[in-house]
Amino acid sequence: MSNETTTSRSPAAEAVDGRILPALTSLQDADLTGWLSRRGHPRYRTDQIRRWIVERRAGSFSDMTDLPRELRTDLEQAFRFSTLGIVSHQTARDRTEKLLLQCADGELVESVLMRDPGRRTVCISTQVGCAMGCVFCASGLQGLRRSLAASEIIDQVLALNRLLEEDERITNVVVMGIGEPLANYDALLDTLTFLTSRFGLGARRITVSTVGLPARMRQFASLKRPYNLAVSLHAPTDALRTQIVPVNRGTGIQDILAAADRYFYETGRRVTYEYVLLRGVNDLPVHARQLADLLSGRNAHVNLIPMNRVTELTLAAPDHQATDRFRSVLQRRGIPVTVRKRRGADIDAACGQLRLSRTPARNAASAGR
Ligand code: SF4
Incomplete structure (x- = not known):
């Protein structure tokens, strides 16, 4: 028997003052390093953040527990953790x-x-x-x-x-x-x-x-x-x-x-x-x-x-x-x-079965520009 879970959590909707933030994954390493250094953070933070995303499978900025708290807050204010909810x-x-x-x-x-x-x-x-x-x-x-x-x-x-x-x-x-x-x-x-x-x-x-x-x-x-x-x-x-x-x-x-x-x-x-x-x-x-x-x-x-x-x-x-x-x-x-x-x-996950949507697009998670 298949099972289904749903959630209304939508990191895609993260916004500050109504602005949709740039996606963390859209940044090249050099851009992230530049952003960090403008705030006085050392270069190795880029590797740390990348490791959290890929190897340590963080689900949010707050999971990145070895980053200083203020950096995590800055990241939350500046970027969307994920473009998808x-x-x-x-x-x-x-x-x-x-x-x-x-x-x-x-x-x-x-x-x-x-x-x-x-x-x-x-x-x-x-x-x-x-x-x-x-x-x-x-x-x-x-x-x-x-x-x-x-x-x-x-x-x-x-x-x-x-x-x-x-x-x-x-x-x-x-x-x-x-x-x-x-x-x-x-x-x-x-x-x-x-x-x-x-x-x-x-x-x-x-x-x-x-x-x-x-x-x-x-x-x-x-x-x-x-x-x-x-x-x-x-x-x-x-x-x-x-x-x-x-x-x-x-x-x-x-x-x-x-x-x-x-x-x-x-x-x-x-x-x-x-x-x-x-x-x-x-x-x-x-x-x-x-x-x-x-x-x-x-x-x-x-x-x-x-x-x-x-x-x-x-x-x-x-x-x-x-x-x-x-x-x-x-x-x-x-x-x-x-x-x-x-x-x-x-x-319906087999080849040719994936589809545009079977769920009304705007009622499950409240993402929006
Ligand atoms: S309709 Fe598009 S997604 Fe479907 S098999 Fe053809 S190319 Fe692939």
Whole structure:
């Protein structure tokens, strides 16, 4: 049985004299050090504060007990500890946890923590809603409302980090929640910089998923950083893909594959192709053969995802036999393939189930500019 807790506490709403304060996580170390030194505090306070945020998982400035009291008060007056308030917290039967988080302007996002032996993976969102309109996905049902700031993406990781037991650590981050990460490129890069420099995660532990925006993929490749790239393909022909992923109309599969090849060439990282299986739409052996034709000779891995239920949609997952048949066709052609494990489906935390909001945006936590 899943359980849910809700809270009206909203650090996102912290304000002084009606002003919304800048977010602590939006500051570069040099800026924080400058702010501290203007108040006569030594440089090492920056490291202390950063340690409290990341390693010691402080939930507020007042938790930072080895900082002088007046400094804690100054910090409270000057910065928001988090840009996000927790609206609800659900735990699934498989111990997957999902947070519904509220931004200062009342917008809502969802983020997920998954537990596997030796792995703690968080899945984070980059936008409020999504403009891509994939037909199987709850996230885009109401379109795009806005992109998140880097601090709002980083604060999801920190909020999930605080859910862990003392002996647990986040080992992997997947940027696969609500939104198209490459359509919020600058905030994505700032988030990745935070994760690799201050949060201590290796680039190989981070996966960025994209619907396939070739120009941005090439730009991302030019960084030559070994992040994992997952391309949501979902169909082997342009005609079918345009039905499932409407944004394909302006790109086309060949351009996406060329950009993915470039990514492999620049970073040395094998690209994963995600393929949501939709019963009677893209799950037939002929589709598997066409997919194998596209990918054979490429350094590719296919992740099959039987569609997760979305209440508003009539589309459904194929049965186990059809999924196995599809997988076998790819295997016989020598394409590495896995079928994604369903995680947190009983709390709508699985792939494609995260959504803009199911809770009225402005009644759970009183954030607002
Ligand atoms: S699958 Fe990803 S890109 Fe497509 S609508 Fe959902 S969130 Fe957007």
